[in-house]
Amino acid sequence: MSKQTILCVDDERNVLLSIRTQLMRCFPEFMVEIAESAEEALEVVEDLISSGQELPLVIADQIMPNMRGDQFLIELHDRYPKILKVMLTGQASAEDVGNVVNRGNLYRFMSKPWNENDLQLTVSEALRSYKKDRTIEEQYLALEQAKLELEILNANLEKQVQERTQQLKLSEEHYRILSEISPVGIFRNDAKGNCTYANAKTLEITGLSIEENLGNGWGKNLHPDDRAWMYAAWTNFVEQSNLGHDVEYCFEHRYVNPDGSTKWGFVQAVPEYNANGEVVGFVGTISDISDRKKNEELLRLSEQKQRALIEALPDLVMRISRAGVYLDFYATSAFKVIGKTGDFIGTHINDSLPPDLAAKRLNAIQQALATEEIQIYEQEILVGGVLQIEECRVVACGDDEVLIVGRDISDRKFAEIALRESESHKAALIRALPDLIMRVHRNGTYLEFHSTDSFKVFGEAEDFVGTHLDKFFPLNLVEQRMKMINEALETGDIQIYEQEVLVAGKLQSEEVRIVPYTEDEVLLLVRDISDRKQSELALQSLLEGTASVTGKEFFPELVKHIAIALDVSHVFISKVSGENLETMTWYADDRIQPNITYAIAHTPCEIAFLNGIYNCSAGVRQVFPLDDDLVKMNVDNYLGTALQNSSGENIGLLYVLNHEPLNNPKRAELLLRIFGARASAELERMQVFEDLQILNTELEQRVQERTKELSKARNFLEAIIENLPLxxxxxxxxxxxxxxxxxxxxxxxxxxxxxxxxxxxxxxxxxxxxxxxxxxxxxxxxxxxxxxxxxxxxxxxxxxxxxxxxxxxxxxxxxxxxxxxxxxxxxxxxxxDRKATELERDRLLQELSQLNKSLELRVEERTTALVKAQERIIAQEKLASLGTLTAGIAHELRNPLNFVTNYALGSIELSQELLEAIEPLRPSLDFDTSEMVETLIADLQENSTTIRAHSQRAENIIFNMMQHTRTDDTKAIPQPTQINDLLDQSLKLAYHSKKMLDNNFNIKILTDYAADLDLVDLVAGAMSRAFINLIDNAYDAMRHQRNLLSSSKHTEKYHPTLSLSTRSLGDRVEIRIRDNGCGIAPETQSKILDPFFTTKPPGEGTGLGLSLTYDIIVKQHNGTLTINSNASQFTEIIVTIPKRYN
The missing domain is CATH 3.30.450.20 (PAS domain)
Structure with a gap:
């Protein structure tokens, strides 16, 4: 996101620069644009707005050419009224100011010359006001959107409740179908063990009618040999279960059919408990296993007939010695073994079996030989990667040998496991019995009647059997039920309807399902849906009574409908007010009462507020003796739920009081929870809108808080209709x-x-x-x-x-x-998420391991850095003492060096005069003499020239040494300097000096000078020497890199480039000088600032350039000098200098 912009308009450029400098220093997070006329300012505004930039503030002068400041600000207001406007001028009439205040909405007027603190405060307040106005607009739009969404959610609440009710009915229908298609017999007995219900499959297996099967008649067709012990086992199971013991009832037994044939059944049963853990009956299943028993009998007969053959040729026969060595080994082709049968003879058991199975077999061999009794055990072994379950029979054969017969029983074992799982599944279906089950004849006579203890009927179950429907029901219900029975028998379809019956003086709503059973009989399944109906009616009434009202009118309507729906004397809706509760509305004596405020401590409301919900069904005055209001109201029952806002914080209470216990506490609690959520949202919404009316100067903060609360309230309403987690x-x-x-x-x-x-x-x-x-x-x-x-x-x-x-x-x-x-x-x-968490845990463990390694490396690097810093401090201390020594040496050497330089120059001039003086005498001299004289004079001139050159180099070294000692000279006074100009001037001096030395070496120079740099306090001469030294070193490094690459034939690919840049860093200025030369080796970087240390060849450098530069920048100007370099690639010098010298 781009920065916001402040625009300053004034026809005096120095004023603009001063304002911009102060604003950039005080508000670095904003861009500052300037314009020297109103026309230019309007163009800047249009450019900024069209490019998407945000312009919160414009500061303008009044006296400007062409268009005055007040005209400009009025024009700006007409175009962009949201921009704040400040007039900063020294010449403006009251009429001009009034004009721009009335027509241009001027934020503030300031006089020139201005106070910096006043300007900073004015701009700060203007920016804050602008941000506040924008935030209020955004929050108001969000609030309107939240209000619309909340109204939509309220409108959809009733529809969603109806949809969920319909889904529940569909779900019940699915599970009813699952129960009806059960492939096993299902029966139920009362707590005394007498049969009260049996489904069609049960009657089919027992061969009894439903009348015969009820009571103790269920054992009528038991086989005579099984009847006595079956009754004894059942009686024991019933008695032990009623005593609280965990007893298993699971048996196989026989039935005698009317034709004298025998039928086998497998029966199992479990106790049925009520909410108090008391046995209220028993449910069980019965399966027809006659086919399995027949097959087992046929198998037994077949085994008798073929025993000799089976014994002669079993699945696996082995003869093994006492020590465990195979003497004979034979297996049929169907029996799978590990390896080949012929390979076993002569080997030990340990060679072919796992250690545990080998030990088990040896133990069985020893037991068979010791007791001379057959030993039978089972083992599981992997054969060819497949689990095989074997039964092994060990029979003594002589004193030291045994015969072992092995049989593969894998299929039988797997079948037993599957059978147990099937029986467990069937037992679960038994528990899905409805509240009331009846078997009724076509003529309306009850043939069988069973109800649970929780289902209310007109009498005992025995009173219904054998009687007609009209004995207990009014004529209209009898006609309706007979009609449905006939339709079910004629169509073969299930008939479902609802009815209302007076039971014990109370209206009871029931759902009746009629299922065809035989040609003349039906099964009636009846479920008490009174609670559901009452909840639906109460919920419908509450929804209809409160759907059309909101705000303050909502709460009175809500408490009145709750009082009617729950039949209670008092209903309260209160909100938290400090340590007290303040009623939003409360209902008593059949009317709305005046609002009151009361302490929450030592009241049932305190418990409800802390726990979320609290129900005291009786004796509430005795439980809370310090609550005088309970005594005044003469109530005995309390039920309350805390009202929570969208962030889960308790903001109030919805509770009811009554003189008598509630008829249905669970339904009442459910209704309070549902409308407590609605009341919470409404209360929170009212608080939001009330706060919006109160907000004035603190409107921004309040709008944000209320918007957040509305968002949480919306999330809370959405959470009500969340689905199941599976x-x-x-x-x-x-x-x-x-x-x-x-x-x-x-x-x-x-x-x-x-x-x-x-x-x-x-x-x-x-x-x-x-x-x-x-x-x-x-x-x-x-x-x-x-x-x-x-x-x-x-x-x-x-x-x-x-x-x-x-x-x-x-x-x-x-x-x-x-x-x-x-x-x-x-x-x-x-x-x-669980899988992702496991992967995230593994990833974090891996990252932790890497971080540990990284930490070790960082510790090692930090240790190395500390060592280098220590060495640098020692070097700086040496430099300090070396400076004093250098000054003394330089001063002592300068005088004799001047003599050497001057006399060398005189020798050159005298030798030239001598050569000119003897020139006329050369014809008179012989050739050898003339040649010798000329050679001597030439050698004298060459030696004198060499002496002069070296003395000049020595003088240059002494000059640098003297400069090194003068960098901390406190007499030099820094002056405000344009550092861009100084750096550019130093670049030109250094470049032309180097160009004179080597005119064939060309470099590319890139500059990036920040245009908005302030003046910097510098000792210009010293800083210029430092810049020239750094640029000279960069030039030499690039020339050395060119020479290195020329030897490897890569000269054409190398383009020497020198980059210089400046930028502002708050109260400091940064200068970067970068070259792509030969770089600095790592082992050399720690020494390059030492005096007299140089990387150049002998004679090309004194080793004082960088040391002198460091002293100028760091010591003299309190700056920093950082060198980043990579050998053979680049070197970058980063210099930072304070703008103001201290």
Whole structure:
């Protein structure tokens, strides 16, 4: 996001620069633009606004050419009224100021010359006011949006409740169908053990009618040999269960059919408990196992007939010695063994069996030989990667040998496991019995009658059997029930209707389901739905009474309807006010009472406020003796729930008081919770709007708080209609329409991103890729093929809304009465977060390990840095003492060096004069003499020139040494300097000096000078020497790099580049000088600031340049000098200098 901009307008540039400097220093988070006329300012404003920049403030002068300041500000206000405007001028009439105040909404007028603190305060307040105005606009729009969403949520609440009620009915219908198609017999006995109900499958197995099966008649057709012990076992089971003992009832027994044949049954039962843990009856299942018993009998006979053959040729026969050595080994082709049968003879048991199985077999051998009795045990062993369960029989054969017969019993064991799982599943279905079950004849006579203890009827169950419907019901209900019975028998369809019956003087609502049983009989399943009806009626009444009202009118309507719905004498809605509660409204004596304020301490409201809800069904005055109001109201019952805002904080209470206990506390508590949420939202909404009317100067903060509360209230309302945490869906198992969704709960909508309307009647192929859908479809068919519950620990899916998710899915196949696939019940749990947490934990452990390693490296680096810093401090101390020494040495050497320099120059001049003097005499001299004289004079001139050159170099060294000692000279007074100009001047001096030395070496120079730099306090001459030294070193490094690359034939690819840049860092200025030369080796970087240390060849450097530069920048100007370098790549010098010298 770009910075906001402040625009300053004045025709005097020095004034503009001064204002901009102060604003940039005081408000670094804002950009500052300037304009020298009103026309230019309007163009700047248009450019900023069109580019999306935000312009909160404009500061303008009054006296300007062409357009005056007041005209400009009025024009700006007409275009952009939200921009704040300040007039800063020394010449403005009262008329001009009044004009811009009235027509241009002037924020403030300031006079020149201005006070810096006043200007800073004015700009701060203006920016704050602008931000506040913008925030208020945003929050007001958000508040209006939240208000609209809240009204929509309130309007949809009733519709959602009705939809959930319909979904509950559909769910009950699905589970009723599952109960009706149960393939096992289901029966129920009362707490004394007498049979009170049996389904059709039970009667089919026992061969009894429903009348014969009731009471103790259920054992009438038991086989004579089984009757006595079955009755004894049942009596013992009933007695022990009533005593609280955990007793298992699970037996196989026989029945005698009317034709004299025998039928086998497998029966099991469990106690049924009420809410107090008392036995109220027993439920059980019975399965016809005659076919299995017949098969077992046939198998027994077959075994008798073929015993000799089986004993001669078992699955596996082994003869083994006492020591465990195989003497003979034979296995049939169907029996799987580890290895080949012929390989076992002569080997030990330990050579072929795992240690535990080998020890088990040796122990059985020793027991058989010691007791001469057959030893039988079972073992599990992996053969070819498949688990095989074997039964081993060990028989002594002589004194030191045994015969071991092995048999593969894997199929039998697996079948037993499957049977136990099936019986467990059947036992779960037993618990789904309704409140009241009746078997009724076509003529209206009760043939069987059973009700739970919680279901209220006109009398005892025995009073109904054998009587007609009209004995207990009024004529209209008898006619309705007879009509439904006839329709069920004629159509074969289930008939469902609701009725209202007076039981013990109280109206009871019932749901009646009539299921055809035989040609002339039906089963009636009746459920007491009074509580649900009352809740629906009360909820409907409350919704209708409060849906059309909001605000202060809402609470009186709510308490009146709650009082009527719950039949209570007092209803309160209170809000928190410090340590007290202040009533929003309260209802008593059939009317709304004046509001009151009362302390919350030592009252039942205190408990409800702390715990969220509190119910005192009786004696509330005795429980809270310090609450005088309870005595005055003469109430005995209290039920209250805390009102919470969207952030979960308690803001009030909704509670009822009554003289007598509530008729249905659970329903009352549910209604209080539902409308407590509505009251919480309404109370919070009222508080928001009341606060909006009170807000004035603190409007911004209050709007933010109320907006946040409204957002939380909306989230709280959304949480009311959240779905179950598990996805539950049912698929069609029939071949026609296989895999189509028949049931789809709300969590599925969130999980898979598909609504109920979109999912029902569709299959996975409509929502997932074909490859993934094929996988799901194959898994569904496998579930039906296995015929058992399938647990899929991890199953990846691609949700339309959540992306890739991992589910834990359980599938339960349901078959019809013919054993064909009917339904597939699927329950899925989203475990993606748990898996992600496991992966995140592994990742964090890995990161922790890496951080530990990184920490060790950082400690090592910090130690190295500290060592280098210590060395640098020592070097600086040496430099301090070296400076004094250098000054003395330089002073002592300068005088004799001047003599050497001057006499060398004189020798050169004298030798030239001598050469000119003897020139006329050369013809008179012989050749050798002339040649010798000329050579001597030439050598004298060359030696004198060499002496002079070296003396000049020595003089230059002494000059640098003297400069080194004078960098901390306190007499030099820093002056405000344009550092960009000084740096550019130093660059030109250094460049031209180097160009004179080597005109063939060209470099590219890049400059990036900040245009808005202030004047910097500098000793210009000293700082210029420092810049020249740094630029000279960069030039030499690039020339050295060129020479290195020329030897490797890469000269054409190398382009010497020198970059110089400046920028402002608050109260400091930063200068960067970067070259792409040879760089500095790491081992050299710690020494380059030492005096007399140089990396240049002998004769090319004194070693004092960087040391002198460091003293000028750091010591003299309190700056910093940092050197970043990478050998053979670059060197960058970073210099920072304070703008103001201290």
């Amino acid at each position: 996805s539950l869906f049912v698929k069609n198992g029939k071949e026609e329409g296989f895999g189509e969704f028949l049931l789809w709960n709300n969590t599925c909508e969130l999980m898979f991103g598909c609504s109920k309307e979109q999912a029902l009647g569709k299959s996975v192929y409509d929502f997932f890729p074909k490859e993934q859908s094929d996988f799901f479809n194959e898994k569904d068919r496998l579930s039906f093929a296995l015929g058992q519950i399938e647990d899929i620990p991890e199953e990846p899916i691609d949700s339309l809304t959540l992306g890739r998710r991992i589910l834990h899915t359980i599938k339960v196949p349901i078959f019809d009465e013919h054993g064909n696939p009917d339904y597939l019940i699927c329950i899925s749990e989203d475990i993606s």
